[in-house]
Amino acid sequence: MTDQVSLRFLGAAGTVTGSRYLLEFNGRRVLVDCGLFQGYKHLRQRNWQPFPVDPSSIEAVFLTHAHLDHSGYLPRLVQNGFHGPIYCTQATHDLCKILLLDAAKLQEEEAFYRNKHRYSKHDPALPLYTQEDAKKALELFEVVGFSNPDDQKPGISRGEVSVSFYPNGHILGSAFLDVILAGRHILFSGDMGRGNDLIMPAPELPVYCDYLVVESTYGNRLHDPRLYKEQDIWDKTAKIINETVSSGGSVLIPTFAVGRAQAMLYLITELRNKKMIPYLPIFLDSPMAISVTEVMQRHHRYHRLNKDRCQQLSRDVTFTRTVEESMALNSLHMPAIILSASGMATGGRVLHHLNRMLGDHRNTVMFAGYQAPGTRGARLVAGEKKIKLFNNYLDVRARIEALDFLSAHADYRELLSWLQQMPTAPKRCFVTHGEEAASDQFRIALNEELNWSACVPDMGDVVKL
Ligand SMILES: [Zn+2]
Known part of the structure; x- marks a missing residue:
């Protein structure tokens, strides 16, 4: 029996989206993450290209977390023949139920719109996948528990492959994976959270690995060091809100429905409870963020808010689920705080609020989190x-503000100090999930500061492990 193991980078190489890593060994194939490409059009078009290997030849998928750039291609993979199990944690499964069905609905609506207005070069325009495809994908999910670094017990074992899931502090249910394959340990960081997140616990310590695949979203940037302390985060956010309100304006927060929306809700309700800002109405205008907040309330063991504080969010905030409730916000004549998706202002209800609020100098638009190049959010922040x-x-x-200290991603200093806690240096590191400059800077930091061997793979690269 040959003992060849190879790793193929099918996405998140030179860019932050489309995480897909294919492991091949002894004629078998498993995939780690199965994300959508997002952002610039040339990236989104990659979602339409044929998958590089026959999806039916992949025996299982392991998911680090629910964000669409890690899970959003699954329905397409299933549509094209994948029929194996998809392993992830319970909270990731719950979030994927919301995210994948919503993504499918948006795909269907966009195709319908293009056909109606004859926008498309393709006749008829088709969705990348349908709600039916998303439901079929969701049927393949199998839930795996988090592992504990002390017991070293794998979360899932399938003959020569076993995979452990460890909490990594990014979003509810997110994990870094220790994949053990033909005697090799390959650690996939997933998206790394931070040690001082408002609602997520700090990442678990990294475990031993031979090979490391590490994200680099903030590979060349630091979050504002003055804002590392929780008190500073509160002070700065309160200051922006108070200045806006005193000039008679409202605050709009474009927010990622999963993770950042809940952190922002917690932060703002806390500011109001502590009387650091006036008693303003707070609206969460995103059906998806509302559903995710409900998932969070069910999984209070996996975040830092206790059960009561978590339930309190529903009492402190007005959830506007229906279109009518959302439209009623247009005629609001008093200062208010509106949180709405999407976080990079690429779509969703936040566009209607931007349309109404951007032209008035009294208002503030407060971005919270990473803005991918090419998105409306990045343009506004620039x-x-x-x-x-x-x-x-x-x-x-x-007024436009970017609160990047509320990011759910570790910056390069935080990534390095997490990695330094590894029991031994990996044989080789692969730096992924970053814009080119960020990944390259992080590769240099790994080389120079930790003396680790690191490279930035290109899309499609295959390496032997
Ligand atoms: Zn993520």
């Missing part, structure tokens, strides 16, 4: 004064 919305160009007069 200070662009004209923004395209619903086929119109809009003058930006509102």
Whole structure:
């Protein structure tokens, strides 16, 4: 029997989206993460290219977490023949139920819209996948418990492959994976959270590995070091809100429905309870973020808020689920705080609020988290004064703030100090999930500061392990 193991990078190479890592050994194949490409059009078009290997030849998928750039290609994989199990934690499964069905619905709506307005070069325009495909994918999910570094027990064992899931502090249910394959340990960081997140516990310590696949979203950046302390986060956010309210404006927070929305809700309700900001109405205007908040309330063991504090969110915040409730916010004549998805202002209800609020200098738009290049969020944060919305160009007069200290990603200093706790240096590190400059800087930091052998793989690269 040959004992060849190879790792193929099918996404998140030179970019932050489309995480897909294929492990091949002795004629067998498993996939770690199965994400959508997002952001620039040339990246999104990759979702339409044929999968590089026959999906029916992959025997299992292991998911680090639910974000669509890690899970959102699963329904397409299933549509094209994959029929094996998809292993993940309970909370990841619960979140995927919400995210994959929603992604499918958006795909269907977009195809319908394109056909109705004859926008598409393709006739008829088709969705990447349907709600039916998403449901079929969800039927393949199998839940695995978190492992404990002390007991070394694998979460799932399938003959020569065993995989342990360890909490990594990024979002509810997220994990770094220790994949053991033909005697080799391969650690996939997933998206690494931080030691001082408002609602997530700190990541578990890294375990021994021969090979490391590590993310580098913030591989060349530090979160504002003055804002490492929780008190500073509260002070800065309160200051922005108070200044906005005193000029008679409202605050709009474009937010990622999964993770950041809940952290922001906690932060803002806490500010109001501590009387650091006036008693303003707070609205969560995103059906998906509302559903995710409910999942969080069910899984209070996996985050830092106790059961009561978690339930309290539903009392302190008005959840606007229906379109009518959302539209009623347009005629609100008092300062308010509105949280709405999507977090990079690429779609969703937040666009309607931006349309109404961007032109008024009294308002503030407060971004919380990573803004991928090319997105409307990145343009606004960069200070662009004209923004395209619903086929119109809009003058930006509102104040724009970016609270990157609320990011769910570790910065490079935090990543390095997490990695330094590894029992021994890996034989080789592969730096992925970052824009080119970020990944390259992080590769250099691994080389120079830890003296580890690291490289940045290109899309499609195959390495022998
Ligand atoms: Zn993520």
